[in-house]
Amino acid sequence: MTKDVWRIGVAGLGTVGGGLLKFLAERPSFAPAGGKVVVTGVSARSKSRPRDFDISQFAWFDDPVALATSPDIDIFVELVGGSDGPAKAAVEAALKHGKPVVTANKALIAEHGAELAALAEAQNTPLLFEAAVMGGTPAVKMLREAMVGDDVSAVAGILNGTCNYILTEMEAGSRPFAEVLAEAQRLGYAEADPTMDVGGFDAAHKISILAALAFGCAPNYAAAEVEGIDQIELLDIKLAGDLGYRIRLVAQATRSDEGVSVRVHPTLAPVGHPLAETRGALNALFIEGKRIGRIFIQGPGAGSGPTAAAVAADIADVMTAAVRPVFQAPAAKLKPFDKIAADHHVGKAYLRLLVKDQPGVIAAVSETLAEVGVSIDSFLQKPVENAGGVPIVLTTHATPEAAILEAARRIGALPAVLAPPKMLRIARV
Numbered sequence: 299m300t301k302d303v304w305r306i307g308v309a310g311l312g313t314v315g316g317g318l319l320k321f322l323a324e325r326p327s328f329a330p331a332g333g334k335v336v337v338t339g340v341s342a343r344s345k346s347r348p349r350d351f352d353i354s355q356f357a358w359f360d361d362p363v364a365l366a367t368s369p370d371i372d373i374f375v376e377l378v379g380g381s382d383g384p385a386k387a388a389v390e391a392a393l394k395h396g397k398p399v400v401t402a403n404k405a406l407i408a409e410h411g412a413e414l415a416a417l418a419e420a421q422n423t424p425l426l427f428e429a430a431v432m433g434g435t436p437a438v439k440m441l442r443e444a445m446v447g448d449d450v451s452a453v454a455g456i457l458n459g460t461c462n463y464i465l466t467e468m469e470a471g472s473r474p475f476a477e478v479l480a481e482a483q484r485l486g487y488a489e490a491d492p493t494m495d496v497g498g499f500d501a502a503h504k505i506s507i508l509a510a511l512a513f514g515c516a517p518n519y520a521a522a523e524v525e526g527i528d529q530i531e532l533l534d535i536k537l538a539g540d541l542g543y544r545i546r547l548v549a550q551a552t553r554s555d556e557g558v559s560v561r562v563h564p565t566l567a568p569v570g571h572p573l574a575e576t577r578g579a580l581n582a583l584f585i586e587g588k589r590i591g592r593i594f595i596q597g598p599g600a601g602s603g604p605t606a607a608a609v610a611a612d613i614a615d616v617m618t619a620a621v622r623p624v625f626q627a628p629a630a631k632l633k634p635f636d637k638i639a640a641d642h643h644v645g646k647a648y649l650r651l652l653v654k655d656q657p658g659v660i661a662a663v664s665e666t667l668a669e670v671g672v673s674i675d676s677f678l679q680k681p682v683e684n685a686g687g688v689p690i691v692l693t694t695h696a697t698p699e700a701a702i703l704e705a706a707r708r709i710g711a712l713p714a715v716l717a718p719p720k721m722l723r724i725a726r727v
C-alpha cells in the first residue's frame with residue numbers, strides 16, 4: 299500500500315507520546331516509503347495538562363477508542379500503557395477496523411498478545427511493538443526478522459533499567475536498597491509505585507514477549523517465574539563482590555525438550571561478564587542461535603528519544619508494508635509456553651547464611667549439602683562484626699535447582715543457622 303500521506307493517531311501523550319510528536323516535528327523528512335507521516339489526532343487523560351510540546355494543531359479525542367476507529371487515521375499508535383482498560387479496548391477496536399497498530403505496551407502484549415495477534419491476522423493488519431522491549435534497542439526486530447533463519451535456543455538479559463540503576467548504585471555507593479530506591483524516585487527514574495519494576499514484573503512482561511518471538515509461541519506471562527530485587531541486601535552485593543560477582547536482575551527464556559522456560563531472578567554474573575558490566579539504567583540482551591551462535595546487544599531501555607525512535611521504526615514498517623506474523627507463526631498455531639518445574643533447571647547458585655559462631659557449624663552445613671548431592675565451588679566466612687551471627691557465603695557447582703532449594707531448606711532448619719539462607723542463581727557464562 300503506497301500513500302502520499304500517512305495519518306497517525308497517537309493515544310497517550312506521556313514520555314513516549316511526547317517523544318514521538320517531537321521526533322515527527324524535528325524530522326519532516328521521515329518518509330521511509332516516500333509518503334509523509336502526519337499526526338492527525340491525539341488522545342490522553344487530560345487535554346489541559348502542561349506539556350513541553352504543542353498539541354493545538356491536532357484533533358483532540360477524549361476517548362482513545364474513538365481515535366482508534368476514526369476514519370481520519372491510517373495508523374493507530376497506542377502509548378497509554380496497562381494490560382487492560384482503555385489501551386486494550388482501543389487496540390482491539392483499531393484492529394477490528396483493520397487499522398495497523400503500533401504500541402509500546404509490554405503488559406498488553408505479554409498478557410493478551412495471542413488474542414490480539416489473532417485479531418490482527420483476521421484483518422490482515424500489522425500489530426507492532428518494538429518499543430515494548432528494551433526501548434530504543436531493537437530486540438524485537440532482531441528476533442522477529444534477523445534471527446528467523448536460525449533456531450534460537452535462549453535469550454537472556456537485563457530488561458529493566460530501574461533495577462539495574464538501583465543495583466549499580468547500591469554497589470557503587472555502598473548504600474541500601476531503600477535509600478537508592480527513594481533517590482531513584484526523586485530523580486524520576488522509578489515510578490511512585492515501583493512494584494512493577496523492582497518486583498520483576500516489568501522484566502517478566504518483556505521476557506514473555508521475547509520468548510514468544512524467539513520460539514514462535516504465544517506469550518504466557520502467567521507462566522513466568524518472577525522474583526524481583528526488593529529482597530537484595532547490601533550485604534549480598536558486598537559478598538558477591540568478594541567472590542568476584544555482581545548481582546543483576548536477569549530475565550531469561552530457554553527452550554529445551556521440556557518446553558519453554560521463562561524466568562526473572564536476581565542473578566550473579568562474574569565481574570567482566572557483559573551483564574556484570576552493564577551499568578546504570580542500560581539494558582542488555584544475549585541471544586543464542588544454533589547456527590549464528592551468541593549475539594549481544596546493549597542500549598537504552600527507556601527514555602523519550604530512544605523509545606520514540608523505536609515507535610517510528612514500527613511506523614516505517616507499516617509504511618513499507620514489511621508485514622510478518624506477529625509471533626513468527628499463524629495465530630491459530632501458537633501454543634502458550636508452560637511453566638517448567640524447578641528440577642528441570644540446572645545451574646550454579648550462591649547461598650548466604652547467618653550462623654552461630656560455634657564449633658561444628660560448617661561441618662553441619664557441608665554435610666547437609668552432601669546429603670542432597672550439592673557440591674561446593676567456593677566458600678567464604680567473614681569475621682564476626684557483631685553479636686548477630688557470622689555471615690557465611692558459598693557457591694555451588696552446577697546442580698539441579700530442586701536440590702539446591704532442598705539444601706537451603708534443610709540448612710535453614712539446622713539449630714546453628716539463624717535465618718533462612720538467601721539463595722541467588724549464578725548466570726551461565
Ligand code: HSE
Binds near residue numbers: 457461
Ligand atoms: N520501567 C522500565 C525500566 C522502562 O525501568 O526499564 C520502561 O519499560
